[in-house]
Amino acid sequence: xxxxxxxxxxxxxxxxxxxxxxxxxxxxxxxxxxxxxxxxxxxxxxxxxxxxxxxxxxxxxxxxxxxxxxxxxxxxxxxxxxxxxxxxxxxxxxxxxxxxxxxxxxxxxxxxxxxxxxxxxxxxxxxxxxxxxxxxxxxxxxxxxxxxxxxxxxxxxxxxxxxxxxxxxxxxxxxxxxxxxxxxxxxxxxxxxxxxxxxxxxxxxxxxxxxxxxxxxxxxxxxxxxxxxxxxxxxxxxxxxxxxxxxxxxxxxxxxxxxxxxxxxxxxxxxx
Amino acid sequence: xxxxxxxxxxxxxxxxxxxxxxxxxxxxxxxxxxxxxxxxxxxxxxxxxxxxxxxxxxxxxxxxxxxxxxxxxxxxxxxxxxxxxxxxxxxxxxxxxxxxxxxxxxxxxxxxxxxxxxxxxxxxxxxxxxxxxxxxxxxxxxxxxxxxxxxxxxxxxxxxxxxxxxxxxxxxxxxxxxxxxxxxxxxxxxxxxxxxxxxxxxxxxxxxxxxxxxxxxxxxxxxxxxxxxxxxxxxxxxxxxxxxxxxxxxxxxxxxxxxxxxxxxxxxxxxxxxxxxxxxxxxxxxxxxxxxxxxxxxxxxxxxxxxxxxxxxxxxxxxxxxxxxxxxxxxxxxxxxxxxxxxxxxxxxxxxxxxxxxxxxxxxxxxxxxxxxxxxxxxxxxxxxxxxxxxxxxxxxxxxxxxxxxxxxxxxxxxxxxxxxxxxxxxxxxxxxxxxxx
Numbered sequence: 001x002x003x004x005x006x007x008x009x010x011x012x013x014x015x016x017x018x019x020x021x022x023x024x025x026x027x028x029x030x031x032x033x034x035x036x037x038x039x040x041x042x043x044x045x046x047x048x049x050x051x052x053x054x055x056x057x058x059x060x061x062x063x064x065x066x067x068x069x070x071x072x073x074x075x076x077x078x079x080x081x082x083x084x085x086x087x088x089x090x091x092x093x094x095x096x097x098x099x100x101x102x103x104x105x106x107x108x109x110x111x112x113x114x115x116x117x118x119x120x121x122x123x124x125x126x127x128x129x130x131x132x133x134x135x136x137x138x139x140x141x142x143x144x145x146x147x148x149x150x151x152x153x154x155x156x157x158x159x160x161x162x163x164x165x166x167x168x169x170x171x172x173x174x175x176x177x178x179x180x181x182x183x184x185x186x187x188x189x190x191x192x193x194x195x196x197x198x199x200x201x202x203x204x205x206x207x208x209x210x211x212x213x214x215x216x217x218x219x220x221x222x223x224x225x226x227x228x229x230x231x232x233x234x235x236x237x238x239x240x241x242x243x244x245x246x247x248x249x250x251x252x253x254x255x256x257x258x259x260x261x262x263x264x265x266x267x268x269x270x271x272x
Numbered sequence: 273x274x275x276x277x278x279x280x281x282x283x284x285x286x287x288x289x290x291x292x293x294x295x296x297x298x299x300x301x302x303x304x305x306x307x308x309x310x311x312x313x314x315x316x317x318x319x320x321x322x323x324x325x326x327x328x329x330x331x332x333x334x335x336x337x338x339x340x341x342x343x344x345x346x347x348x349x350x351x352x353x354x355x356x357x358x359x360x361x362x363x364x365x366x367x368x369x370x371x372x373x374x375x376x377x378x379x380x381x382x383x384x385x386x387x388x389x390x391x392x393x394x395x396x397x398x399x400x401x402x403x404x405x406x407x408x409x410x411x412x413x414x415x416x417x418x419x420x421x422x423x424x425x426x427x428x429x430x431x432x433x434x435x436x437x438x439x440x441x442x443x444x445x446x447x448x449x450x451x452x453x454x455x456x457x458x459x460x461x462x463x464x465x466x467x468x469x470x471x472x473x474x475x476x477x478x479x480x481x482x483x484x485x486x487x488x489x490x491x492x493x494x495x496x497x498x499x500x501x502x503x504x505x506x507x508x509x510x511x512x513x514x515x516x517x518x519x520x521x522x523x524x525x526x527x528x529x530x531x532x533x534x535x536x537x538x539x540x541x542x543x544x545x546x547x548x549x550x551x552x553x554x555x556x557x558x559x560x561x562x563x564x565x566x567x568x569x570x571x572x573x574x575x576x577x578x579x580x581x582x583x584x585x586x587x588x589x590x591x592x593x594x595x596x597x598x599x600x601x602x603x604x605x606x607x608x609x610x611x612x613x614x615x616x617x618x619x620x621x622x623x624x625x626x627x628x629x630x631x632x633x634x635x636x637x638x639x640x641x642x643x644x645x646x647x648x649x650x651x652x653x654x655x656x657x658x659x660x661x662x663x664x665x666x667x668x669x670x671x672x673x674x675x676x677x678x679x680x681x682x683x684x685x686x687x688x689x690x691x692x693x694x695x696x697x698x699x700x701x702x703x704x705x706x707x708x709x710x
Contacts, residue, residue: 017442024464025464028444028464032445053464066467066622067446067449068449069406069446069447070447085368085612087526087598090526090612091526123366123450124367124616125407126408128526128596129523129525129531130531137409138407138408176409179413180406181445182416184416191298194410195295196295200375200379200533201293203286203289203536204290205293206281206548207281210278212284214510216503216510217503218507219307219311219503221502221503221506223315223318224325225318225322
């Protein structure tokens with residue numbers, strides 16, 4: 001499929017965030033961007049990224065297949081990830097995953113026939129103090145058990161949007177991918193969603209209840225200076241330009257000894 | 273639950289976590305009311321070298337696991353070299369058990385942004401990147417919002433607060449690869465490549481991002497900087513131990529009554545942390561634990577009084593790591609726990625070097641065989657032999673870390689392995705998961 005002009009414009013915005021001549025740095029966000037339009041990284045999405053960055057499709061494909069979050073097949077509106085790494089696993093995460101898999105009739109990285117849910121088992125999601133955890137489009141449902149997890153997916157399939165325990169109200173996987181490409185969440189109030197959970201605040205509350213603070217903090221403590229302390233002005237912009245010129249990227253973005261652009265063109269012509 | 277004793281409570285040092293109690297501290301106006309951006313003003317008034325010296329004097333060491341002295345790292349950046357310098361924040365939190373950077377970025381994102389500006393000024397960088405784990409979507413929302421607010425206030429962009437210092441900051445989301453927490457793999461990923469580690473030397477201090485001098489620091493390290501600038505090095509050193517100064521966020525998970533984040537003076541012991549956390553869950557007795565994530569060798573109930581600082585944990589044969597203490601009880605099986613971690617390392621191995629890629633692949637299969645009741649005594653030798661070929665022979669720390677739980681669990685819990693092999697423990701895995709194990 002052809003990508004929309006809006007997506008092209010967004011791609012240009014993404015590229016502009018990185019230094020000139022270092023546009024390849026925009027590849028990861030661009031892959032999130034194409035996923036936001038198609039729900040996965042399709043061959044057309046790979047080609048789009050390649051075109052935007054002056055790379056060939058093999059180079060983009062090599063990157064896209066390396067990272068777990070880039071999906072290779074169409075996904076559902078909601079990606080349900082159940083942590084089955086050691087801690088969540090022993091606390092019941094494996095049963096949660098097995099129950100969901102049976103309930104939904106899909107395995108790892110598979111999507112329900114109605115196109116609502118893609119299920120996956122995930123490695124540590126960095127919320128071990130709330131284990132076992134599950135995320136929907138990477139927003140957290142804490143301390144889940146098989147029943148509560150089934151409740152969440154049933155509500156999703158019935159068109160509802162259950163509120164995560166922490167994090168923002170749910171959006172679709174495509175909408176979330178756009179945020180991962182570096183664009184602000186446009187939903188009013190979504191950034192404010194998600195209070196700190198009990199485990200997050202446990203140590204702090206204990207300190208507060210018992211009047212524990214760190215003594216001796218004076219924000220006006222002077223900083224020792226070597227020479228009486230005058231801050232230098234001046235930017236290193238010109239230095240940056242000189243450095244960019246002096247240092248080629250780690251790779252020149254082309255296979256060694258290979259005129260990739262020409263080959264790509266010949267391939268396209270051959271396909272016609 | 274029993275109330276912790278006063279002397280144990282006094283180990284709590286709420287510094288980096290303190291603003292989390294203010295529900296709107298992620299907003300600029302609230303952050304500014306809570307000392308926010310005061311450190312930046314103070315820092316911009318002194319010479320960058322004085323800030324590097326201040327951080328050296330504070331004894332701050334990297335909070336990402338390795339514990340490298342931060343001021344020293346900053347000092348390695350060559351000055352007046354005519355090259356651009358970069359600051360890259362490693363926010364790719366993913367070490368199993370570790371869960372301290374996500375709450376920090378979610379509830380107090382400006383402290384990281386302020387630390388980034390000060391650190392960039394110190395090392396003379398005009399561009400900085402926060403490489404945040406892809407899955408951390410809500411933390412990224414808050415962080416991007418904070419960056420936008422900081423630009424609007426003139427804390428980022430051109431001529432910050434009239435100092436003549438310019439800085440652009442980009443929040444860059446990863447895409448699900450644990451290996452990108454390794455600093456050179458992170459740099460490759462940030463340059464738009466597969467996240468695979470680079471050969472060192474040269475080190476990032478001279479040839480980092482875009483082959484230019486680069487400092488890569490963890491979230492907690494950079495978020496510590498504003499407090500050191502405000503309170504001074506001497507105050508910072510009132511917390512922690514002589515060689516491991518300051519507060520540290522300890523993340524307790526597992527079979528404890530109250531799992532969660534406990535910011536304590538560095539050098540607190542697990543016995544004290546357990547007291548703060550209300551003890552073990554009823555019916556559970558401590559059996560094994562990780563001091564700092566799954567890449568650190570397991571410790572046992574014999575190590576309750578080990579000071580959890582860089583030196584203390586090393587002396588006990590493990591690593592402080594990310595201070596992610598995952599706590600397991602007598603109802604948890606160390607063989608199964610290790611197997612699950614190995615599945616993780618096997619999945620996350622980037623494939624660049626043979627020992628890690630092949631070693632983890634085979635060890636997972638040996639574990640499956642043991643756990644399905646078909647293991648042999650030779651399997652234990654095979655595991656140790658494989659670890660011997662991974663540790664120190666892998667391209668980066670991922671492979672080394674993978675061996676930690678294998679060798680330590682075999683050291684402390686060999687009987688558990690033998691019980692599976694000799695049929696005293698019922699198989700944990702079924703036949704179907706055995707495909708390819710022989």
